[in-house]
Amino acid sequence: MAYWKWDPAFSVDIAVIDNQHKRIIDYINELGTVSMYQNKDKVHTVLVSLIDYTVSHFSFEESLMQEAGYSMLEAHKKVHFAFIERINFFKERYENGEDIAKQLMMDLQIWLVNHIQHDDTDYKEIVQAMLQKKQIAPMEGQIKDGWLTTMIDKFFK
Numbered sequence: 001m002a003y004w005k006w007d008p009a010f011s012v013d014i015a016v017i018d019n020q021h022k023r024i025i026d027y028i029n030e031l032g033t034v035s036m037y038q039n040k041d042k043v044h045t046v047l048v049s050l051i052d053y054t055v056s057h058f059s060f061e062e063s064l065m066q067e068a069g070y071s072m073l074e075a076h077k078k079v080h081f082a083f084i085e086r087i088n089f090f091k092e093r094y095e096n097g098e099d100i101a102k103q104l105m106m107d108l109q110i111w112l113v114n115h116i117q118h119d120d121t122d123y124k125e126i127v128q129a130m131l132q133k134k135q136i137a138p139m140e141g142q143i144k145d146g147w148l149t150t151m152i153d154k155f156f157k
C-alpha cells in the first residue's frame with residue numbers, strides 16, 4: 001500500500017483540525033508499515049492508537065461545532081459514531097485472526113477524504129467565525145492559553 005501524503009485539498013482552513021487530520025493520516029501510514037512486517041502485536045497497537053486518537057479528534061471537532069452553534073451537529077455526530085463502530089468492527093475481525101489491514105487502510109482513506117471534503121468542510125465557516133470571535137486565528141494555528149488550549153488538553157492529554 002502506497003504511503004499516503006497529506007494534500008492541501010484536504011485542508012479545512014483551521015490549522016488545529018488540519019493537524020489532527022494529518023496525525024490520522026500518519027496512523028494510517030503506520031498501519032501500512034507494521035502490517036507489511038506481519039507483526040501482529042504492533043498492528044494491534046497501531047489499531048488501538050488509531051481508534052483512540054480518532055475518538056478524541058471527533059469529540060474535539062464536536063465541541064468546536066457545539067461552541068459555534070452548528071445546526072448539523074447531531075447529524076455529524078451520527079456520522080462519527082458510525083465510523084467508530086466501523087473501525088471497531090475491523091479491530092474485532094483482526095483480533096479474530098482476519099488480515100484486514102489493507103482493506104481497512106483503503107476504507108479509511110476513502111472515508112476520511114470524503115468526510116473531510118464534505119462533512120467537515122460544511123462546518124468550516126461557522127467554526128472559523130467562532131474562533132475569530134474568540135480571537136484565535138484559525139489558519140495560523142495560533143493557540144493562546146485559554147478555551148482552545150483547555151479543549152486540546154481535555155481530549156489529547
Ligand SMILES: [Fe+2]
Pocket residue numbers: 061076080115119120
Ligand atoms: Fe468530522
